[in-house]
Each structure stands twice: as structure tokens, then as C-alpha cells.
Amino acid sequence: MEADPWREQFLAAFDAFIPGERVAGKPAVTRPETAGRDAAAGDDAPAGHADALLPGRG
């Protein structure tokens, strides 16, 4: 299976957050400028719900 840029982002976030050892405290928050919008009505962006992980149905 080919590399997928959105899947790669998921795995990078996963690796940064899951340390594999017991930790305490609030994790760092990443908040890119693109955050905070739902797909707008009429937006023809084709996909997204499972792009971070796998094709899913919800």
C-alpha cells in the first residue's frame, strides 16, 4: 500500500502523543491555522472522514 500524506500525518501525531511509557500531565496542543471549520455546504472537497486513519463509514 502506498504512502498517504494524510495517513502519515495521523501516524506522526500518534507517535508524538503515545510515548509507550507512563506519563502525566496535559499533552501539547497543536492548533494549525486551518483548524476550526466544518466542510462548508457546497464545498466539493471529496473526502476526509477517515483520511487520517482508514476508509471508514463512521
Add this chain to the structure above:
Amino acid sequence: MDLLDLPYNPMPAGGRVIALQAEDGVRLRAAFWPATVPEPRGTIAIFEGRAEQIEKYYETVGDLRARGFAVAALDWRGQGGSDRLLSAPRRGHIGRFADFQKDIRVFRDEVVLRHGPGPVYVLAHSMGGNVILTHAASGEAGWIERMVLTAPFLDFGRIPMSRGMVTWLAATLVGLGCGRSPIPPVGRGIAVVKTFDDNPLTHDPMRFSRSAQLLADHPHLAIDAPTVGWIHAAVRSMRLFADPRLPERLRTPMLMIGSGADRVVSTAAIEAMAARLKTAGYVHVPAPATRS
């Protein structure tokens, strides 16, 4: 019960299926893969989304084991290889989301904590994120070290009517005895995927084809659109997320990941939830500029 091992979707080596029975008698399919390293980093418990099945996560299972984790996965009641709740097996039905907590409990006790090395981390997608958040808010999440929630279902994404109308309509139809009926056609477009071109789930044609082929070849693993009762139960599950005391009840560190072009769940609701919680972080995966 078994796990499919297919040329186009090979099962990661060393895994086994585990048959469970929830406290109310519903039979569930679970799976466990041991770590491939002598000193595992812990166990990842996977909680899938609505209408998914363990086989869809094989690629992810491989990714997680390559990182040194053991992996456990569960098919929720009513889907995948677990018992259906209606005589019409393709209908995606649940009477109340609280019933999923029974699935978590037996999976936790009989699979994750029995076979998996600690610490335990959760990876939950969509509806799975909704259910595990509810579990954590109930005070039962002491067994979970951290959680990663991809596109958790906290609210509907793009739907053809307001949430208030959905709430009223679902309650009315359930009151009229239609809870086990499929949702009206106007709402099915977001829930039933027929072709890649109109799918709201992924931009990746290869992974889309793999999942579509799996369900075409093995339709017993598939379910279709949710029932009216499922929608009613989903709306009721969302009441918790509006509770102003929720941040006090959710103490488990978690990372939420939202997708920029998501039409199934509300990315804005996910980001807002992450901002409310003391222990949550948020990562946004932007929408693709063009289809690849």
C-alpha cells in the same frame, strides 16, 4: 467466528480471534495480536466506527505492531462479526449507545487486560470515539493510559436538516414505532457509500477499493444505513458532550484528530471539545487541495 485472511487484505501474522459474550448475552467478535518485540511498549485497544469491522484495521494493526505494541480490536454489537440486533442483518441498529458500554467491559476484561501488556492505549475512530469518551466520563477509564480519537463522532457533519429537526424527527418516529426502520432516503447519502466519486470517507482510491472489495466478497460483515433508532440513540448520546461538568469528569489524556473535509462528523465540534477539556490536544489534518 473467524478473521478473514485475504490476498488483497492479509491478516497480520500471529493474531487470533476471541469470541466474547457481553453481560446481556450478545456475542461479540474480538481479536488480539501480540507484540513482535521482546519488550512491548504496551497494548493498543482499537474501537472502530459505525459499520466497520476488524478486517478494515489490518493495515493499522501492522503499523502499530511495527511500533512495538500489542493490538486488541473489537467489533461492536450489531456490526462486523458480532451479533446483529435485528432479524434484518444489514440494518445498522442500536437502541441506546449505553449498550456499547457492555461491549467495552467484556473486551477490557477478557481481551485487553487478560492478554495485553500494559500500559493500555486506546485508538478510537468516529462512533468509537463517542463511545469511549462516554466510557471515560463514567469514571471507568482507569485502565486507559492515553487515548487517540480520530474524527470522533461528537455531532453530525453535513446533514440535510438541523440537529434540532433530526432530534425531533427521530424521537417522533421512534415514538410511532419506527425505530427499527432505516432512516428516510434523504439522510442516507452520507451513510451509504456506493462509489469512490461520491464517497465522504477517503480520497485514497486504493484503500477505498480494498474496503469495498472486502464487503462485496463477504457481505455478512457489512451493514447499511443506520436505523431511525440508531439516530435517536446517537442524538441522546450527545447530551453528555454538552454537559458543562464534562471537563471535570474526563481526566484521561487524549489527542483528537479532525479532518478538514469531513462531512460525516463535525470537525468544529471536535475542536471545540478539545479546547474545553483540560487533558485534550487537537491536531487538524487539512483537506486535500486536489484529489490525488
